[in-house]
Amino acid sequence: LPIRGQVGTFPIDHIRPRHRRGVTTLDNLAFACPRCNAAKWKRHRGTDPDTGRRVPLFNPRTDLWREHLAWSTDEIGRIEARTACGRATAEQLQMNAPDLVATRRLLSQLGLFDELLHSSSDA
Ligand SMILES: [Zn+2]
Secondary structure (H helix, E strand, O other): OOOOOOOOOOOOOEEEOHHHHHOOOHHHHHEOOOOHHHHHOOOOOOOOOOOOOOOEEOOOOOOOOHHHHHOOOOOOOOOEEEEEHHHHHHHHOOOOOOHHHHHHHHHHHOOOOHHHHHHHHOO
C-alpha cells in the first residue's frame, strides 16, 4: 500500500535483518509499511509456493518491481508474481490478503493510488 492513505508511519526495515548480519547502511534499509514490516519480520528469504524452494525475498534496493511483480489486469488491487522471488515475497508479506486488495481498489477509485490507475498501460 502507498504511504498515503495509511494511519501509521513507515518504519525503516533492514532488508537483510540485523540478526542475519545485516548492516545499518543505506543500501540495506528501506521503508516498509507496518503490515509488510511485521510480516517480513526477521526474514530475508521465503518459500516459493509453486516449488517449495527457499529463495531470497524481493530486495527493493537491487530488484526491479516490474521484473518480479505486476498489478493484475483481471482484478484491480491484486498483485501477481512473475518469478520465484515474487511468489515468495507475495506469500510471505501476504500481499493479496483480501482486505489489502480491497483497500488498494478503494484507493484507486478515489484517485489515491497512481500505480493502479496506470497499471493497464504498464502490464
Ligand atoms: Zn506493505
